[in-house]
Amino acid sequence: MRTLLLALMIALSSSAQAAELKVMAAGSLKEAFTAMFADFSKQYGHTFAPVFGPSGGLRERLQKGEAFDVFASAALPHAQVLTDTGISGPSMLFTKNAMCVVAAADRALDTGSLVETMLKPDIKIATSTPVSDPSGDYTWEMFHKVDAMHAGAFETLSKKAHQLLGGPTTTMTIKELLAAIDQHQIDLLVYYCSGAQQIVRDSAKYKSISLPPELVVGPEYGLTVSRQAPAGAADFAMYLMSPQGQATLKSFGFIPVTLPAGP
Numbered sequence: 664m665r666t667l668l669l670a671l672m673i674a675l676s677s678s679a680q681a682a683e684l685k686v687m688a689a690g691s692l693k694e695a696f697t698a699m700f701a702d703f704s705k706q707y708g709h710t711f712a713p714v715f716g717p718s719g720g721l722r723e724r725l726q727k728g729e730a731f732d733v734f735a736s737a738a739l740p741h742a743q744v745l746t747d748t749g750i751s752g753p754s755m756l757f758t759k760n761a762m763c764v765v766a767a768a769d770r771a772l773d774t775g776s777l778v779e780t781m782l783k784p785d786i787k788i789a790t791s792t793p794v795s796d797p798s799g800d801y802t803w804e805m806f807h808k809v810d811a812m813h814a815g816a817f818e819t820l821s822k823k824a825h826q827l828l829g830g831p832t833t834t835m836t837i838k839e840l841l842a843a844i845d846q847h848q849i850d851l852l853v854y855y856c857s858g859a860q861q862i863v864r865d866s867a868k869y870k871s872i873s874l875p876p877e878l879v880v881g882p883e884y885g886l887t888v889s890r891q892a893p894a895g896a897a898d899f900a901m902y903l904m905s906p907q908g909q910a911t912l913k914s915f916g917f918i919p920v921t922l923p924a925g926p
Contacts, residue, residue, distance in 0.1 A: 682710075682895045683711065683712050684709055684711050684733060684895055685711075685730065686700075686711055686714070686731075687716075687721045687724075687734045688714070688733075688736075689715070689718045689721075689736055689884065690717065691760065691798070691855045691858055692715070693713075693715045694861065694915055695911060695915035695917065696713065696715075698911055702907075707898060707902075709898075717796035717797075717829040718738055718796065719738075719794055719795040720831065722734070722736065722745065725745055726750070731892075732888065732891075732892035732895075733887075733889070733892065733900060734886070734888075735757070735884065735885075735886050736797070736884060736885045737884055738800065738882070738883065739754060739883045741797070742754040742886060743885060745887055751887040751888055752889075752890060755886050756883050756884065756885060756886075757884055757885070757903050757920065758884045758903075758909070758912045758917045758920055759882060759884065760855050760882035760916075760917055760918060761882065761918065762853060762854070762856065762880055762882065763872060764781075764859075764871070765852040765870070766851050766852070767844055767868065767870075768867060768869055768870045770850070772872060774872055774873050774875050777878075778813070778878070780851070782809075782813065782816060782820070784823075787825065787849050787851070788825065788850065788851045788853065789827045789840055789853070790824045790826055790828070791828040791829035791854075792828065792833055793826075795830045795831060796828065796829025796830065798829060798855060799826065799829060801882050805874065805878050806820040808877065808878045808880070812877065824853075827849075828840070841862065841869065844869070855882065855916075858916070860916040861916065904921050906921075909921050
């Protein structure tokens, strides 16, 4: 009998260690999470079935009953909705980001001239899609801050913005948007700084411009675990909050929230 119980415990333990975790995550996390999946799998034996996309759209799918283990959203409120409706456990802030503007490297543009440039009638701005994608929501928040400085600016900017990312019907990729910048079809791309930094690292044809302090908005990423998830899902959530996980996020341009203070 003891032998049978031991064998059962070993089998259950092996099954838990080998569990495949379905992680639904913001598209901006794809590169960082791909690296962390590989590291976590090496250390703990789990495999992953990731789904990346606009956080608002993912949250709607989960509210409709799609199975998942971990939800990592580019906006904490999307995760909190699942908590409040009993679909998942507590939600927590696990990293931050910032918004930047991507432009051709040879364009005469810096932080100081950004607002003036965006408001010019001939400047074409590409953004993500509000509601569906938090990047669009953060961009609209930034437009409202411009409006506080220049009356009527929100209407001007929101009307001229081309919502080309993150919507239910928008299909353009970053590669296609950069080609549009090359061909002068788009002048500016409002994008997460983590992604903008990667664009600049990959090609000297582009530059990333930081927002002036008065326009800064704070992308705050939320994390929650399904109430139906295996134990490994909570382990992965803890890994994301660990110094190792936070350091990896930082290396991909995110702003850590739990790294220990330096000496």
